[in-house]
Amino acid sequence: MSNNASPPLPAHQTKHLPALDYRFRHSLFHLAQLDNGNTNGTALWMGAQVLSAWLSRLLDKPRARQTVPSRRPRVLELGSGIGLSALALSSLGYDVLATDLPDVIDSVLAANIANNVSDLPSESGTIELRALDWTTPPSDWTWIDNAIIASTSRPTAPFTASQPCSLAPPFDLIVTADTVYSPHLVEPLLRTLQHLYTLSVTLADSEKAIKPTLYICVERRDPALVDDFLGKARKIFTVTRVPQRKVVEAMEKGGLLWAKEEWDGMEIWTFTQIRKATGKNV
Template structure:
């Protein structure tokens, strides 16, 4: 008697091994995302990076109580609203889709070229395939170099742009999301000294906006994931967050990240990801 063998799904591979693949068949928990990426050198944000992988795995392991499918889920707040997260530098959309699948409403943001070439399409392609009771993802253009007093939360396409006259594609479901936020995340965004101050100013302003609208709730934590390619730049960014922007800065223990990676069954050597760090920033005031 012959038996039909069922091919096992491909294993999770680190991002540096898959940048040549135009459409990633990406496993996340019981799901598979199909994520387009570009490796043409035009933008850092149009391909998958290791930081986004590691941050999504860590959050999946440590925020799983938010999933509507979990026993005793707390995905919905007492007022019936889902927890809300904004991501800076969403890239190809992995972390945004991961959190949406866990019951979060997500604002996924990036610069116009990233939004139009990969992010918007990946969200629109994968969002309908998420399980029932998942959260939603709204895609918006967000340029950190634009001062906070010029941001707008009532626009369906753009929070802040240096090219306001340019129309950007939007993915919207339901009313337009905005602050307050329960969580702020960003990964692979510490790569230029010139962008450190705009990034920290943006994180600070997002925390302040959340507190202003919901003062009875604690300040939303910021999870910042990076690869320590340039130690001097990383140290400068973390010191700047602490000394200039009043953030309490704590590193997530590496053993917690290792545990999250191991749970996926990924057989990654430690040297594949040992330069990845996740930092939790909490506004002191």
């Protein structure tokens, strides 16, 4: 990476740019984006920037990386967008399952991963892409399709031995950013998070792994919507906010030296499940 690479700007200042050179630790990601209004996921959002900076600081600690000795730690990301968080987590040594809607994968995500993966550090993990539509009930999901977990717009493909799916539960880390933006998606998102967390806890017990951690980064563009989401989440999880001073420290360490007003309203929360799933929708 060039030492002259500029620190990243807040996402709202760069949405008009078709391409970004994004510095993250010792890597420089070249990211294409679209701001055509077709979908929220094809441009960079600030949540991915803040969450990536926080995870970089957090995962520097050896304890945060503990998993089973026979494999790398695994992370599943919901709403991977243009791929910043997926590339960041891979560079930190995680095997990443990046998920989004098919249109987002086809328009920006797949190309951004393909164009950057060869430049990641040698110790980086793998990145796999699969479509995951939260509105699809988990009973209709599959873990043996190399392209789709759940989609209402595309059928799943028959599994063949030549197309192995290496990344499947349990996940050591579940992350998502800027995914609380529409009232009609609150319950599907929580149902998806509940299912992924419960499944990972159950399978972690079987392989004697550490229980998964779930992080979500939200922006209070609509305070009532965020409060509704967190209120419903508390019926399923123990919900704890990451202290803002720690987020500030992570941002500064990551070179995101932004004025407070540039990222005011960004919050990172951890979810820990406190009761078994009842089988009922959230």
